[in-house]
Amino acid sequence: MRFLRFAAILLLITPLSVFGQGTPVRDQRAVDVLQRLLVVFGSTLPGDYTASGTLTVYAGGSEDSGTIRILGKGLRQYREEITVGGQKQELTFAALGAKVTDGLGKRPISPANAESMRGAIFPLTRIASDLVQATTGVEYLGLEGEKTAALHHLRIRTASFLDEDPKEAGTSVQTETEVWIDATTYLPRKISFNVFAEGAPKEPIPMEVVYTAWANFGGAPFPIQVEKHLNGTLLSRITIQSVAINSGLTDAQFSNR
Amino acid sequence: MRKLTILALVFVAVQICAAQGPATGRPPFGSFQDGEFDSVNLYNLNVNFAIPIVSMPGRGLNFNYALVYDSSVWKKAYISGVGNVWRPVTDASGNATWGWKRTDLVPGGIAYSTRQDEICSTERWHPALQEWIITPYYATYYYNYAYTDADGTRHPFDVAFYGSNPSQCVSQGIQIPTGPRTGTATDGSGILLDASSPTAPTVTEKFGGVSTFDSNGNFITKTTLTGGEVQWKDTLGRIVLRIVSGSDAGGNFRDYFFRDASGTEQKYRERLKTITVSSAFLCSGVQDYNSVSAIVVDKIELPQVDGITPTYVFSYDSKGRFTQVALPTGGTYTY
Numbered sequence: 001m002r003f004l005r006f007a008a009i010l011l012l013i014t015p016l017s018v019f020g021q022g023t024p025v026r027d028q029r030a031v032d033v034l035q036r037l038l039v040v041f042g043s044t045l046p047g048d049y050t051a052s053g054t055l056t057v058y059a060g061g062s063e064d065s066g067t068i069r070i071l072g073k074g075l076r077q078y079r080e081e082i083t084v085g086g087q088k089q090e091l092t093f094a095a096l097g098a099k100v101t102d103g104l105g106k107r108p109i110s111p112a113n114a115e116s117m118r119g120a121i122f123p124l125t126r127i128a129s130d131l132v133q134a135t136t137g138v139e140y141l142g143l144e145g146e147k148t149a150a151l152h153h154l155r156i157r158t159a160s161f162l163d164e165d166p167k168e169a170g171t172s173v174q175t176e177t178e179v180w181i182d183a184t185t186y187l188p189r190k191i192s193f194n195v196f197a198e199g200a201p202k203e204p205i206p207m208e209v210v211y212t213a214w215a216n217f218g219g220a221p222f223p224i225q226v227e228k229h230l231n232g233t234l235l236s237r238i239t240i241q242s243v244a245i246n247s248g249l250t251d252a253q254f255s256n257r
Numbered sequence: 258m259r260k261l262t263i264l265a266l267v268f269v270a271v272q273i274c275a276a277q278g279p280a281t282g283r284p285p286f287g288s289f290q291d292g293e294f295d296s297v298n299l300y301n302l303n304v305n306f307a308i309p310i311v312s313m314p315g316r317g318l319n320f321n322y323a324l325v326y327d328s329s330v331w332k333k334a335y336i337s338g339v340g341n342v343w344r345p346v347t348d349a350s351g352n353a354t355w356g357w358k359r360t361d362l363v364p365g366g367i368a369y370s371t372r373q374d375e376i377c378s379t380e381r382w383h384p385a386l387q388e389w390i391i392t393p394y395y396a397t398y399y400y401n402y403a404y405t406d407a408d409g410t411r412h413p414f415d416v417a418f419y420g421s422n423p424s425q426c427v428s429q430g431i432q433i434p435t436g437p438r439t440g441t442a443t444d445g446s447g448i449l450l451d452a453s454s455p456t457a458p459t460v461t462e463k464f465g466g467v468s469t470f471d472s473n474g475n476f477i478t479k480t481t482l483t484g485g486e487v488q489w490k491d492t493l494g495r496i497v498l499r500i501v502s503g504s505d506a507g508g509n510f511r512d513y514f515f516r517d518a519s520g521t522e523q524k525y526r527e528r529l530k531t532i533t534v535s536s537a538f539l540c541s542g543v544q545d546y547n548s549v550s551a552i553v554v555d556k557i558e559l560p561q562v563d564g565i566t567p568t569y570v571f572s573y574d575s576k577g578r579f580t581q582v583a584l585p586t587g588g589t590y591t592y
């Protein structure tokens with residue numbers, strides 16, 4: 001499957017009742033904006049993509065530079081490979097959860113963080129991935145100004161239920177993503193969501209991903225300047241230099257077994 | 258080596274950072290330098306002191322309430338997929354304490370952590386997406402139980418279990434342990450934990466009870482009244498402590514009312530103030546915490562004596578750690 005047809009995704013965005021009782025509200029203004037967003041990206045999503053670039057990591061007053069490679073396939077498979085100072089870190093988001101791999105081995109990423117951080121650098125597949133879930137609601141929060149641009153502010157809520165066992169009733173990963181979309185270009189300007197430290201599920205830490213520049217690769221826009229902010233502080237700055245579309249990535253490249 | 262810290266050392270610290278914040282209070286078998294007012298933990302230099310409000314002995318069930326402070330107000334936390342960050346030390350509800358403990362002391366504050374573990378999965382073909390959709394099933398893992406006593410000392414328990422088996426996994430023949438849910442504190446204090454109800458655990462001290470009930474049937478009841486006043490009553494229905502919050506020209510305050518030996522109601526007034534703090538430790542590989550408003554205790558006013566209000570006054574630095582306390586007697590401790 002070289003391309004994911006938007007038709008299926010558009011159908012999944014628009015209906016408000018086909019999913020039956022309990023379907024979260026998707027208000028019409030938000031749906032309109034998301035449909036415009038999808039149109040900007042053409043009629044298809046790439047079946048897979050490989051982006052390469054550089055990044056600078058900021059922590060504790062120091063700056064460290066390295067490279068980053070981002071792989072995506074379909075809506076749920078996503079991988080970041082980061083190399084800084086000869087040390088490699090891989091974040092793999094597959095259907096079966098997410099894991100981080102480094103010199104110390106492979107460890108799981110908590111479900112809450114996995115759902116929040118999946119596909120954050122390439123927001124279209126992330127948004128589409130949320131919208132295909134029946135448990136996802138979309139809310140239009142308003143038109144906001146930022147410098148000279150007007151931004152549509154949306155909130156996307158998803159609930160991934162983890163366990164249907166009655167004893168675990170209510171146990172689910174609730175993910176809330178706020179999205180700001182440029183009212184002129186209909187490209188995402190930034191998204192924000194919460195991440196959680198290990199052992200502290202009640203302490204949300206806001207993370208913001210800002211897309212400051214876009215370029216076309218294979219006919220589809222791709223962010224080439226991305227900044228990640230944690231709790232209001234710059235965490236990393238990413239520059240994408242090349243993007244290969246539909247190069248035939250395999251599921252095995254996203255295995256986290 | 259600085260670069261290594263970003264990706265390597267950060268993750269080496271996972272095991273250190275994943276558990277909990279710095280040891281506060283007076284951990285058993287610790288080494289302390291005790292002053293007349295404070296106690297310094299020689300292992301981590303945490304300064305601990307308590308200003309007693311009420312101390313009422315009972316037959317098996319004592320009621321003690323004190324304002325407790327620990328100077329270790331930051332902890333290093335690990336965010337999976339991100340790395341290490343500085344975070345404020347928090348209470349069981351996830352609120353930053355900024356050193357001041359306001360947990361209800363009867364029963365003691367019990368904290369625990371949860372995480373979702375994937376137990377099994379199922380697969381189905383999605384014709385619209387032309388993809389296999391794999392649905393993982395998770396169970397809640399309860400762990401990291403710890404009881405913080407009246408002195409602010411943390412007593413950890415080696416009790417960890419899953420809440421229940423996902424039915425989808427059971428049908429696949431996959432079972433996970435859902436117990437045992439009781440255990441004794443690992444620090445040798447003899448405190449017993451019962452987490453039969455994972456989200457409402459109870460503890461019992463080895464010598465005398467601190468749970469709501471003791472073995473003689475005595476109990477302490479905490480009630481929050483309309484308007485926010487909090488009352489503690491004993492078995493006989495006597496109010497042993499009530500706390501009322503308010504504000505005046507001097508800012509926000511919290512009044513603690515109790516009865517002295519003669520039965521007269523007395524009052525401690527805790528005045529609060531808001532300061533701006535940030536971690537700004539500049540430790541390599543650990544992201545600092547951005548500026549944030551912190552509500553801390555400015556001063557504590559004791560009942561008047563001969564027309565004079567004896568007062569504790571506290572000072573803090575830009576990292577939220579207290580730097581000086583002026584005692585009601587006129588002396589000061591500077592850190």
